[in-house]
Amino acid sequence: MKQLITGKKLPRILSVIAVLGVIAGVAFAALQSQSLLTGNSIETATADLQISTDGNTYAALRPGFDFHGLIPNGPGVPAAGYPIYLKNSGGTELGLNIYLNGPPSNPNNVDLNLVVVKFMCGADGDQEFTLQELLDAKADGGVPVTGHCGAVDIGTSREYRLQIAMNLDSVNGPSASLGNIDFAFSGVAQAN
Numbered sequence: 001m002k003q004l005i006t007g008k009k010l011p012r013i014l015s016v017i018a019v020l021g022v023i024a025g026v027a028f029a030a031l032q033s034q035s036l037l038t039g040n041s042i043e044t045a046t047a048d049l050q051i052s053t054d055g056n057t058y059a060a061l062r063p064g065f066d067f068h069g070l071i072p073n074g075p076g077v078p079a080a081g082y083p084i085y086l087k088n089s090g091g092t093e094l095g096l097n098i099y100l101n102g103p104p105s106n107p108n109n110v111d112l113n114l115v116v117v118k119f120m121c122g123a124d125g126d127q128e129f130t131l132q133e134l135l136d137a138k139a140d141g142g143v144p145v146t147g148h149c150g151a152v153d154i155g156t157s158r159e160y161r162l163q164i165a166m167n168l169d170s171v172n173g174p175s176a177s178l179g180n181i182d183f184a185f186s187g188v189a190q191a192n
Contacts, residue, residue, distance in 0.1 A: 048090035049152065049187030055085045055159065064181065065162070073168035081120050081161025086185055088152040094187030096150045097142025100135040101182035110178055114170035117183075120161040121149035131181070142186045152187060 050058035053065075065082045088094050098119060106112070112132035120126045125147050137143045144150060152158055162183070170176075 045092035045189060046090040047092060047094060047187050047189050048088070049094055049096075049185060050087045050089055051185060052085040052087065052157070053083065055083070055157070058085070058087050058089070058157075064183065067164040070164060070166050072166045072171050074165070076116070076118055076163035076165035078163065081118065081163040084160050084162060085157050086152055086160065086187075087157035088154055088187065090187070090189075091154060092189045093154060094152045095190045096145040096152060097137075097186040097188060098129070098134060098145060099137040099142035099184050099186070100131065101138065101184040102180075103135060104131070104181040105179040108171065108173060108176035110166075110176045111170045114167035115178070116165045116167065118163040118165065119145065119149075120163065121145075121147075122159070124148040131178075134183070138184070141188070142184065151190070 050060060051062050052058045053062050062084075067077050067082075070077050086096065104112075112135065113130050115131040117129045117131060117134060118126055119129065127145060127149070129143055133143060149158075149160070
């Protein structure tokens, strides 16, 4: 028959087990090694898109143009477009988006869906947007400019041109005007 552990032997057995556990833990800890990589930091690249109207003086903000003499259903104004230059002064390639920074003043209720902005990029192609598209696009960070026109490399500037045209039914009356039209150009960092 098996002999039961009596009350006097039980504490002694438990103490031996505890001592063996401590010795095993100390032996395990004595066989460890640790190295540290300290003081790390994480920083993003800098996106810094600047604008100029003369190709010489760049800033984050420049005064715009007066697109005057438009005739509904006529040619865009001005014929060659007004020049704008966008410069990437940051540390990463930028993809270009465009939008209206807010609604323009519109005292004559011009239909913004019928006012066309032509964004010209020379031999690399042109894109057309309506003022309403550009206004709606603000919530999503703008409409992407596509193709080679949409990339501004680090340390470079690109010339673009803006032209405005109005469709026939955009105006109802003898004349119309829009004001406070703020075109926003957003440079979005691109992974290479």
